[in-house]
Amino acid sequence: MTTKLDPKKITQLLDQSTRQLDGKILSALQQSRAQALQRQSTPVQVLGFAGDGWTHFPLPRSARQWITIGLLALALASGANLWWQHTRHQQIIDTDVEILTDELPIELFVD
Amino acid sequence: MKHVLTSGFFIVFLSVAPLCAAEQWQKLSPQQQQALAPLAAEWNSLPEQQQKILLAVAKRYPHLSPAAQQRMQHRLVLWSNLTPAQRKAAREKYRAFSKVPEKEREAVKQMVKKTQAAASTSPASGVPSTTAASTR
Numbered sequence: 001m002t003t004k005l006d007p008k009k010i011t012q013l014l015d016q017s018t019r020q021l022d023g024k025i026l027s028a029l030q031q032s033r034a035q036a037l038q039r040q041s042t043p044v045q046v047l048g049f050a051g052d053g054w055t056h057f058p059l060p061r062s063a064r065q066w067i068t069i070g071l072l073a074l075a076l077a078s079g080a081n082l083w084w085q086h087t088r089h090q091q092i093i094d095t096d097v098e099i100l101t102d103e104l105p106i107e108l109f110v111d
Numbered sequence: 112m113k114h115v116l117t118s119g120f121f122i123v124f125l126s127v128a129p130l131c132a133a134e135q136w137q138k139l140s141p142q143q144q145q146a147l148a149p150l151a152a153e154w155n156s157l158p159e160q161q162q163k164i165l166l167a168v169a170k171r172y173p174h175l176s177p178a179a180q181q182r183m184q185h186r187l188v189l190w191s192n193l194t195p196a197q198r199k200a201a202r203e204k205y206r207a208f209s210k211v212p213e214k215e216r217e218a219v220k221q222m223v224k225k226t227q228a229a230a231s232t233s234p235a236s237g238v239p240s241t242t243a244a245s246t247r
Binding site: 089 | 163164167168171175179180182183186187189190193197198200201202204205206208209219220223224227
């Protein structure tokens with residue numbers, strides 16, 4: 001059990017045992033392999049890692065993905081801006097109502 | 112893709128749309144006109160942004176106590192005649208004053224009331240000298 005096998009030896013052994021396999025099993029295995037390879041080569045339309053080994057950021061791969069990301073960023077920025085404007089507007093209204101109705105005279109706060 | 116583009120344009124439109132909303136005095140509802148009555152003469156010449164804020168203020172008018180409604184109407188003209196910078200400064204002062212402890216605020220209120228009572232002329236702001244119920 002302590003015998004060391006080098007990769008070449010393993011390949012030889014595998015080839016040898018494959019030759020001994022039944023024809024039906026062999027063709028089924030070949031078919032499965034072909035199918036697996038076909039699935040692997042099918043282009044996937046989702047964002048994925050650039051995968052150059054050193055890159056860890058998911059980068060868009062096509063112009064379409066860039067546009068989608070740009071629009072999402074735009075939507076996010078617009079939403080944030082809208083929310084900020086609304087909050088600021090509400091704060092101004094709240095303060096104005098308070099100033100206009102407070103028991104203290106308005107002149108106290110005006111220069 | 113089409114949906115993404117459509118929603119993108121829709122969002123941009125939504126963020127720009129609220130900026131375009133000037134209203135003529137004649138087009139205001141009777142409730143709005145009642146709340147903003149002191150500004151009837153100058154309403155159409157007010158900047159859009161100020162109109163927008165005043166319309167939002169007017170929305171709260173029906174929910175105020177009668178004393179607060181009176182105070183608000185007395186102060187509207189003076190408030191509208193201030194420059195945007197003056198209003199901004201007044202808001203900041205008011206917010207700062209709101210952060211002062213309740214006791215000290217009450218002391219200031221009492222002092223102002225005494226001053227008002229001592230003054231023979233009526234105040235320019237139209238603040239009723241009676242101790243009106245708080246609006247908040």
